[in-house]
Amino acid sequence: MIKAGLNIGSSKISCIVSDFKKDNVNILSISSIPTSELKKNIIINYDKLLSDIKKLIYESEKNSQTKINSININIPAIDSISDYYESETLIGDEKISDLHLKKIINQFKYFNKSNDYYESINNIIAYELDNKTIFSNPVGNYTNFLKIYFYKLSLSNKYKNNITNLVDDLKLNVDNYIPTPLSSSLASLSNDEKNLGSICIDLGHSSTSTAIFENNNFIFGDSFLVGSNNVTNDIARGVSTTLSSAERLKTLYGSVISSPSDEHEIIEIPKISGESDEFSQINRSMINSIIKPRIEETLEIIWQRIKQNKLDNKKIKNVVLTGGGSQLEGIKEYAEIIFSSNVRLAKPLESLNLEKNFLKPNFTDVIGTVLYDPSDFSINFLKKDEKNKKKPGFSSFFAWLDQYI
Numbered sequence: 001m002i003k004a005g006l007n008i009g010s011s012k013i014s015c016i017v018s019d020f021k022k023d024n025v026n027i028l029s030i031s032s033i034p035t036s037e038l039k040k041n042i043i044i045n046y047d048k049l050l051s052d053i054k055k056l057i058y059e060s061e062k063n064s065q066t067k068i069n070s071i072n073i074n075i076p077a078i079d080s081i082s083d084y085y086e087s088e089t090l091i092g093d094e095k096i097s098d099l100h101l102k103k104i105i106n107q108f109k110y111f112n113k114s115n116d117y118y119e120s121i122n123n124i125i126a127y128e129l130d131n132k133t134i135f136s137n138p139v140g141n142y143t144n145f146l147k148i149y150f151y152k153l154s155l156s157n158k159y160k161n162n163i164t165n166l167v168d169d170l171k172l173n174v175d176n177y178i179p180t181p182l183s184s185s186l187a188s189l190s191n192d193e194k195n196l197g198s199i200c201i202d203l204g205h206s207s208t209s210t211a212i213f214e215n216n217n218f219i220f221g222d223s224f225l226v227g228s229n230n231v232t233n234d235i236a237r238g239v240s241t242t243l244s245s246a247e248r249l250k251t252l253y254g255s256v257i258s259s260p261s262d263e264h265e266i267i268e269i270p271k272i273s274g275e276s277d278e279f280s281q282i283n284r285s286m287i288n289s290i291i292k293p294r295i296e297e298t299l300e301i302i303w304q305r306i307k308q309n310k311l312d313n314k315k316i317k318n319v320v321l322t323g324g325g326s327q328l329e330g331i332k333e334y335a336e337i338i339f340s341s342n343v344r345l346a347k348p349l350e351s352l353n354l355e356k357n358f359l360k361p362n363f364t365d366v367i368g369t370v371l372y373d374p375s376d377f378s379i380n381f382l383k384k385d386e387k388n389k390k391k392p393g394f395s396s397f398f399a400w401l402d403q404y405i
Contacts, residue, residue: 002068003019031060032056206229219311258289321335
């Protein structure tokens, strides 16, 4: 089965094509082109962006030797809403069945919707059977009381509608809209990390995304508009140089953690005028003194949002950094201080057997689009394949029963 994914970022657009055979994924192609037509989730030049995506789709089809008719698309979790709910019912020391689960879900306000948001993730994160918490489907167990804990991630319709218009003009079908934090984490976290609990932070060009997994459940997703480009702008303003020079300074000399030798390392930079013969000199410590406050602010925002959702009490001790911003020197060590956790720098999972060019953290967001399975992140007890197994004579009975449970 061919699956394609698209990520529209503020600095680049990426497309991936894969072939799924049973449980194995074969990446056929990953293509990427630079763009500057999206700023703070607002399309600056619609026609230019549409043209760029058309070129990218054509290049992806050529490289993968396939025809792309439908696609998975990342949606940023900017201005998202994370909600946690619980609902319980009396079972009466009976054996739990699918019908009990459907009843407790259908009686719940969980499915209420807002016109400004759509429910991107509808997830059950835990069950409680007579005060004992479990994380797997409880059907078949005996209990007196059953409680279900839910997580819902709602994303803004504004950006989704913009992307839908683009895809419609491309004459493509959308298979799934995926929260960007989730995509990045799917391509970055190992099975053990998802099970034991991990925070995955994608430090992108213009935004930062956070995903949290625990007990193999996605329990939090969030994005905000601060990224590595903010660091570049800070440097440009702080030392009065051009943006291109600031990007170079960040990449070659930037670090979150200073060294005593930084004071003595002198760097020559072009002045902001851009004149080829106008230069000034700064030391490396000046660059790092500009970088550190911005990185500290970014990581503190993440931590405060985790605390706002009362997830800090889970004491998750694994943090994984991905995205282009994760390549900044010293950020791993500084994140260990902020989160008091083990921190590792991620690249796409080795099991995907990617070409060396794409074993980079700035491609995890698009790679995750083809690893996404909607059935893993939605409430769906009576799945289609299970429904099809029911005896034909009972189909009308179940349709009638659904009206009352």
